[in-house]
Amino acid sequence: MKKFGYKQSNSDHTLFIKKRGDKITCLIIYVDDMILTGDDTEEMAELGKNLFSEFEMKDLGPLKYFLGIEVLRLRKGIFINQKKYVLDLLAEVGMVDCKPADAPMVQNHGLQMKEEARKTDRGRYQRLLGKLIYLSHTRPDIAYAVGIVSQFMHAPQ
Structure with missing residues (x-):
C-alpha cells in the first residue's frame, strides 16, 4: 500500500x-x-x-455485511446493526425466546465475588464476554453491563 x-x-x-x-x-x-x-x-x-x-x-x-455488522444505506444515511450476530449469540446460549429489557442491568447491582460460590467454565464465559464486547460497538446501551461482568473474567461464578 x-x-x-x-x-x-x-x-x-x-x-x-x-x-x-x-x-x-x-x-x-x-x-x-x-x-x-x-x-x-x-x-x-x-x-x-x-x-x-x-x-x-x-x-x-457496495458494502452490505462485514465482520458480523450489517450495513444499510438509506436516504437518511448509513446505518449499521448486528441483528444476525445477536440472533446467533442468543441461539448459542439458548436464549432465543428471551424477553428484551429496556435496562439490561440495574444500577447498584451488588455483584461481587464470593468464596463459596460455584465456579463456571472460564473459557466459555470469556468467549461470550468477548462477543458481548464486540456487540457493544453497535449497542452502546449494553456497554455498562458488559463492563461490569468483565470484572469477573478471571474467576467467573
Whole structure:
C-alpha cells in the first residue's frame, strides 16, 4: 500500500489512508476481506485497478455485511446493526425466546465475588464476554453491563 502512496494508521495497522487535497480514501483489510471507501472516486478507481493487477480478487459491490455488522444505506444515511450476530449469540446460549429489557442491568447491582460460590467454565464465559464486547460497538446501551461482568473474567461464578 505504501507504494501506492497510502499511510498505515498508527491506531489500526489494517487501515491505510491516502489524502489528496480535501479528499480521502481509506482501505481496511481483515484477513481476506477489505473495504475501500472515501470521497475520492478517482483514487478509489485507481486503487481498485492497482489491487486487481497485484492480487486475485473480486469486487462484491457496495458494502452490505462485514465482520458480523450489517450495513444499510438509506436516504437518511448509513446505518449499521448486528441483528444476525445477536440472533446467533442468543441461539448459542439458548436464549432465543428471551424477553428484551429496556435496562439490561440495574444500577447498584451488588455483584461481587464470593468464596463459596460455584465456579463456571472460564473459557466459555470469556468467549461470550468477548462477543458481548464486540456487540457493544453497535449497542452502546449494553456497554455498562458488559463492563461490569468483565470484572469477573478471571474467576467467573
